[in-house]
Amino acid sequence: MPRRSRMTACAATTVLALLAAAAPTVATAAPAPPSPSVQQRLDALVAELGVPGALATVRDRHGRTSSAGAGVGDLADGAPVPVDGEVRVGSNTKTFVAVVVLQLVAEGRVRLDRDIDHYLPGTVRGEGIDGRRITVRQLLQQTSGLPNYSEYLGEEVRHFEPGELLDLALRHPAAFPPGEGWQYSNTNYLLAGLLIERVTGHDLAHELDARIVQRLGLRHTYVPAPGETALRGPHPHGYYRDGAELLDVTGFDPSWAWAAGQLVSTNADLDAFFAALLTPGRLLPAPQLAQMRARTVPADATFGPGARYGLGLVSRPLSCGGRYWGHGGSFPGYETRGGATENGRAANVAVTEQLTTPTSRAHLDDLVDAALCAPNT
Template identity: 80%
Template sequence: MNSPSVPGRCRRRTVTAGAAAAVLALLAVASPAVASAPAPAPPGVQRSLEALVSELGVPGALVTVREPGGRTVSGAAGVGDVATGAPVPLDGEVRAGSNTKTFVAVVVLQLVAEGRVRLNSNIEHYLPGLVRGKGIDGRHITVRQLLQQTSGLPNYSDYLGEDVRHFEPRELLDLALRHPAAFRPGTSWQYSNTNYLLAGLLVERVTGHTLAQELDTRIVQRLGLRHTYFPAPGETALRGPHPHGYYRDAGHLLDVTEFDPSWAWAAGQLVSTNADLDTFFTALLTPGRLLPAAQLAQMQAATATADATFGPGARYGLGLVSRPLSCGGRYWGHGGSFPGYETRGGATEDGRAASVAVTEQVTDSARRQHLDDLVDGALCEAAAAAR
């Protein structure tokens, strides 16, 4: 997701590029102890993970792969704390960014299955008078268009700048509505966090509960996700073992692990782990686990081309991205980009899943492609291992 620049007040430590390189060099010698696990990642996956650190310069990287029979393997590379050289926790918590959108879309589709929400109803029906602006009218924007990013609503996070104070969702919506629509609803596709801001408000209005409560009850508890949660208001630290997250500024790595994530809310506030994300996406593709078959089919009706945002061949369904695999077939996931962390991953319908996280928000195409290639390679290796 688009995210604001990191202001000075978010900087816990400043580490020079030289010091970081020295720590990473030391870790390369000790890497077997850092990445050790009862079920290590396949060699090809581990090499790709280490290349993220040694060749592309991210401070830390971690991966978890689920094979079709349910066996899980994990790997890590780099450091979990640049200042101390502490190892990367094999399944450490990270800010999962826009993977949150898939969780929110699942809750909305559960409400559709319960007859409490209709995908083709306009958002005005659920949030009367709330969505108005230049070229913007909630009477002409459907719930489906919000979930599929075809509403034309401006992206509020494009206008945040360096302001990462605590935000209420309505403040973020007001910020978006000061700007004109990008296109008439349903006539094009454009990624906008504002769509999921409204989806979160819809969930709260229909259920009478907070979005955090609904995510926890309907998904987290149902699947037994041990390290997935929606941070409480004012909560700035991660609760469990985690690698530190960094922002790169003029050759320095700034520790941005702890700050208020409320600016992301329903579009990207979730905290999770690779293993929990693998569990979530695997369950999502199993009819009846999270969604009835009819709603899952609607979610997977990925008719919107999303190449510019998610890479060649990507298509966007209802909060779910479909991507082609080099070994044949497709996988379903989302991915997230958040100050300090970048995540990629997804699952296939035969039970494979892979999630990778790095401890720096990735803004260049080379490193993004490497992350996508790593997921592709992990899922293809899992298919080969199952033969």
């Protein structure tokens, strides 16, 4: 997720009944001991990047998981990193939101190539911006040209309503005409969240919980309630680097990220989510899953060499051949990377400082690559 300045910089029916009947809950076996290679790489992340803490969970093709941590979870008392602790997962939220939109497509309640104005009449207007010319597909694929509201938030730390964030975005001109470019913009997923609420009549948190979290049995994944700033379960503290000083930003209000990046989760929950997503019928019927991964566009500048963006889902090449699918997130205090392969392997890693350069973020991508390419996964 693109960054804001200083500490608050950015960085966040019938078909369902049939799917639920076909979708067993996620296995909840106790994590196995971490592999030495994952532990060594986590230790190296802490040593080389200078982040306070790092944690990872790897899931093999049989659903068995192993978790590891390195560094400290709280600089104030030196407490160790809680293995598989909760973190703010930033833009991994976008994949969850895209899944719900595509479930609504499967139910016949939303059409990907219908304009957003059909669902949110008169809402999307601005300089070079007309919701009658922007499709739902373009929102999910980041090809709408909409300006990114998070670039204009400044340093104010407070609660934000989605409507405020949209108003802020629409004060700025479009980056390009719809469909004529690709640019990462949190505004696209702000509108996707508003679309979900308008079509379902429920708030976004309810839909994410009912359609994904509860169905998969995820234990530590949730959208914080309005005004909720503390993490609910065991978690490492997140830090912002201000020169030589590390400032604890764990308790900042995350509402500014909303549908673009407000979710809290764990590496194990993310592994389970991405592995389930790539299995037709678990979260999406095969046609909608195919749409999610079809006609991907290059996204190297944001996600690294060879990355391509689908509908809220990023594919990256593996050094051992093939590709994996995930997203990743950047949020004040935390950086996350990971995803899953076609055969059910998954890996996610988090560090407790928002990283600011492609080189530093590449260290996380390398760990995910090594975990997914390891012979025992």
